[in-house]
Amino acid sequence: MRAVWSFWSKPFQGEKGRSWQSPLHHLLAWGLSMRLARKYFPETALVTDTPGKALLVDALGLPFTHVSTELDDYRRCDPGWWSLSKVVAYRAQQQPFIHLDTDVFLWKPLPAAMLAASVFAQCPEDHPPLDTYWGPDEVERAFTQHNLTVPVEWEWVRSRSPYGFREANCGIMGANRVDFIQYFASLSLDLMTNPANAPAWAEFPYLSGYMMLTEQFLLNACFEFHRSHPQSPFRGMHMRYLFPSFGEAYNHEAASRVGFTHLLGDAKRDPAIARRLEQRTEQEDGSFYRHCVQLSRHNPFSRHAL
Secondary structure, three states: OEEEEEOOHHHHOOOHHHHOOOHHHHHHHHHHHHHHHOOOOOOEEEEOOHHHHHHHHHHOOOOOOEEEOHHHHHOOOOOOOOOHHHHHHHHHOOOOEEEEOOOEEEOOOOOHHHHOOOEEEEEEEEEOOOOOOOOHHHHHHHHHHOOOOOOHHHHHHHHHOOOOEEEEEEEEEEEOOHHHHHHHHHHHHHHHHOHHHHHHHOOOOOHHHHHHHHHHHHHHHHHHHHHHOOOOOOOOOOEEEOOOOHHHHOOHHHHHHHOEEEOOHHHHHOHHHHHHHHHHHHHHOHHHHHHHHHHHHHOHHHHHHO
């Protein structure tokens, strides 16, 4: 199974680049995430754009087995679709894979049963009826207003539970049914980038909040629809999660037992966590740590991004 990472420089040079404590910690995270995952997944891939390759491969020296700059084709897309790079990476895979976010660290091997599943992800995220902020109902209203339709899988899963909804957290996400992931990813990219849908998306000045719907919600909707559809080529698939719930995924004791860390949101800016990231990277590879220190001081892309 191949381990895959993705990096789109356009949103990173804006808002997303400010999520890290400093340029140094962004670089350290890349090195540590890859170094740990390579113990279990020797074949690695990066899907990025030309500036991303210049930073991560040419300057930082990360030894990916395969590097693609396919994201150059999306330079005109709205950077609000900050996770578009992940969806592009999903669609590009031709063999069983696991995609890891840059802020994910694997301290132990992942369960074999999970890695053997048709599709797997970090954990389910169940949103209750009152959780309507950046919810699918807002998107549905905008699409209806402009005489547009959301995908049939979206409509089907919403008809079964019109109030609450479930997403599949994609801190890690992978599959053995690569054909299904290619289908889902193509549907997601069309939903985001098809010019016909632009009037509906123009209703939202802040697209970033809806990225989770076009990736994580749509992934779960596609899975639920196709695994039970009698005529679907994906009928009978199964999905496994590393954690049974979002709360369990961010429970320190549970995460420690599994050997998994995901620095969600503001955790990337926490001074104590930043120090631990420095210490662990220096412990793992002192020369790489010193290289990151130098690069964070002198690399123009890194300074501009953060």
